[in-house]
Amino acid sequence: MRVSTRFSDAIHLLAFLKIYDQQHLTSDLIASSIETSPVVVRRLMGKLRQAGLIKTVPGSAQPTLAKPLDQISLLAIFYAVEGDKPLFSVDPKTNPDCIVGGNIQTVLRQYYQDAQTAAEARLAKTSLQDIVDNLLVEQAKKEALS
Amino acid sequence: MRVSTRFSDAIHLLAFLKIYDQQHLTSDLIASSIETSPVVVRRLMGKLRQAGLIKTVPGSAQPTLAKPLDQISLLAIFYAVEGDKPLFSVDPKTNPDCIVGGNIQTVLRQYYQDAQTAAEARLAKTSLQDIVDNLLVEQAKKEALS
DNA sequence: ACTTCCTGTAACTGTATTAATTACTGTGAT
DNA sequence: ATCACAGTAATTAATACAGTTACAGGAAGT
Numbered sequence: 500m501r502v503s504t505r506f507s508d509a510i511h512l513l514a515f516l517k518i519y520d521q522q523h524l525t526s527d528l529i530a531s532s533i534e535t536s537p538v539v540v541r542r543l544m545g546k547l548r549q550a551g552l553i554k555t556v557p558g559s560a561q562p563t564l565a566k567p568l569d570q571i572s573l574l575a576i577f578y579a580v581e582g583d584k585p586l587f588s589v590d591p592k593t594n595p596d597c598i599v600g601g602n603i604q605t606v607l608r609q610y611y612q613d614a615q616t617a618a619e620a621r622l623a624k625t626s627l628q629d630i631v632d633n634l635l636v637e638q639a640k641k642e643a644l645s
Numbered sequence: 646m647r648v649s650t651r652f653s654d655a656i657h658l659l660a661f662l663k664i665y666d667q668q669h670l671t672s673d674l675i676a677s678s679i680e681t682s683p684v685v686v687r688r689l690m691g692k693l694r695q696a697g698l699i700k701t702v703p704g705s706a707q708p709t710l711a712k713p714l715d716q717i718s719l720l721a722i723f724y725a726v727e728g729d730k731p732l733f734s735v736d737p738k739t740n741p742d743c744i745v746g747g748n749i750q751t752v753l754r755q756y757y758q759d760a761q762t763a764a765e766a767r768l769a770k771t772s773l774q775d776i777v778d779n780l781l782v783e784q785a786k787k788e789a790l791s
Numbered sequence: 792a793c794t795t796c797c798t799g800t801a802a803c804t805g806t807a808t809t810a811a812t813t814a815c816t817g818t819g820a821t
Numbered sequence: 822a823t824c825a826c827a828g829t830a831a832t833t834a835a836t837a838c839a840g841t842t843a844c845a846g847g848a849a850g851t
Contacts, residue, residue, distance in 0.1 A: 503838065504736045507753055511736070515745045525797065532743040533736065536840055541799060557798045558847035573756065586732060586764070590650045590657070590679065597678040599661045602783035607653055609779075610719065610771050618732070618764040625756050633755075637748035649809065671826065682811055687828060703827040704818035 508533050509543050509580045513571065514631050516553065516564055525560040543580065550579030568631060574622040586618065587611040654679050655689050655726045659717065660777050662699065662710055671706040689726065696725030714777060720768040732764065733757040 511533050516524065526537040526544070533540065544562060547553045552571055555562045564571070589607050594600035657679050662670065672683040672690070679686065690708060693699045698717055701708045710717070735753050740746035 504734055505838085506733060507736045507749070510753065511739065511745055511749050514749070515743075518744055527797090532740045532746040534739050534746070535736075537798095538800090538841075539839065542839095545799070555798075556848075558796080559849080560797060561848095562798095587652060588650055590653045590681075593657065593680050594678045597661075598664055598784045599657055599780060600678040600680070601787070602780045603653070603657050603660070605783050606776060606779040607656065610768075610776075614764040614767040617767045618760040621760040621763045622756075630752060630756075633752040634745060634748045637751050638744050641747070651809085672828095673826085683826095684812075684829085685810065687826095691828070701827075702819075704825080705820075706826060707819095708827095 503581075505543065505580045506577055508535065508539070509547060509576050510573065510627070510630060512540065512543055513547070513552065513564065513576065513627055514634060516562055517568060517627070517631055518634070523560050524562060546580050547576075550575065552576065552579055564627075568628040569626045571627040572623050573625045573627075573630075574619050576627075577619070577622055585611065586615045649727075651689065651726045652723055654681065654685070655693060655722050656719065656773070656776060658686065658689055659693070659698065659710065659722065659773055660780060662708055663714060663773070663777055664780070669706050670708055692726050693722075696721065698722065698725055710773075714774040715772045717773040718769050719771045719773075719776075720765055722773075723765070723768055731757065732761045 512529055515529055515532055519528075526540040530537040530540045544553060544555055548555055552565055552575065553562050554565050587607075589604045589611065591604075593603055658675060661675055661678055665674075672686040676683040676686045690699060690701055694701055698711055698721065699708050700711050733753075735750045735757065737750075739749055
């Protein structure tokens with residue numbers, strides 16, 4: 500397994516909402532920053548809205564963040580777009596008549612959960628505020644060099 | 646992102662080598678425990694051999710672990726079969742003329758690396774010895790109930 | 792009110808990844 | 822010498838994503 504770019508794109512989208520906070524923010528404009536299609540953006544916004552991270556009004560081009568930046572963690576975004584799917588997947592069916600095949604799922608699940616929890620704890624420590632701060636720092640570095 | 650069942654299957658395979666340590670261990674027999682095809686097993690064994698975790702001799706049905714159980718960590722197995730691929734992937738190309746699009750990869754890579762490292766640290770703490778021990782405990786539980 | 796722009800979704804397509812299958816070469820064991 | 826098996830390439834099949842098209846309905850400007 501492997502996490503799709505949905506997670507990255509969702510973070511991108513939310514940061515974009517903050518940094519380009521203006522009246523007219525269409526899915527087309529956001530899509531041009533992510534370099535994807537507006538439909539993908541709208542689908543992402545659907546998930547983020549369901550998770551209570553943004554507010555949108557159909558027809559109006561005015562999506563807004565539903566919470567302060569520092570109260571949106573990367574983990575919340577991860578759950579919003581990747582949901583329940585575990586990072587590590589166990590083989591759903593193995594030979595039950597074998598000491599290994601009959602018990603491996605039970606055993607692995609526990610260790611996999613530990614590993615995933617460790618990663619999630621790290622994601623929980625970072626907020627959108629950190630991301631936006633870093634984006635602006637990186638941008639300033641570039642401008643200083645040009 | 647998401648880790649394929651290769652990782653689980655590789656752990657399964659190695660545990661099987663230990664628990665059914667006998668003269669005649671064909672890829673067919675191992676495959677019947679994982680419930681996959683013998684070719685998949687041989688491919689997995691190829692990667693595990695390259696990583697120095699097992700020893701095999703073509704033609705002989707006698708794969709063996711190359712190290713003591715407690716010196717094979719889940720992380721070593723993970724690297725052997727999943728290698729370089731990161732858990733979280735960043736969108737390879739976003740709009741460079743945008744504050745977000747032009748800097749998001751740099752920023753995310755850092756936080757993604759932290760999260761992955763946290764997960765890997767957890768995998769490093771668990772050895773095949775732990776897995777085999779747990780498999781036998783689970784098996785004993787089952788037998789106690791029957 | 793009417794027109795235009797936009798969102799929210801469904802349906803379909805293209806593509807990449809993974810596992811399964813087939814087939815072959817070459818080594819080991821008897 | 823024969824049989825069993827490993828190693829590996831090539832093909833097929835299944836699945837998951839992202840991209841595209843299409844359209845119904847809401848919002849905004851005139």
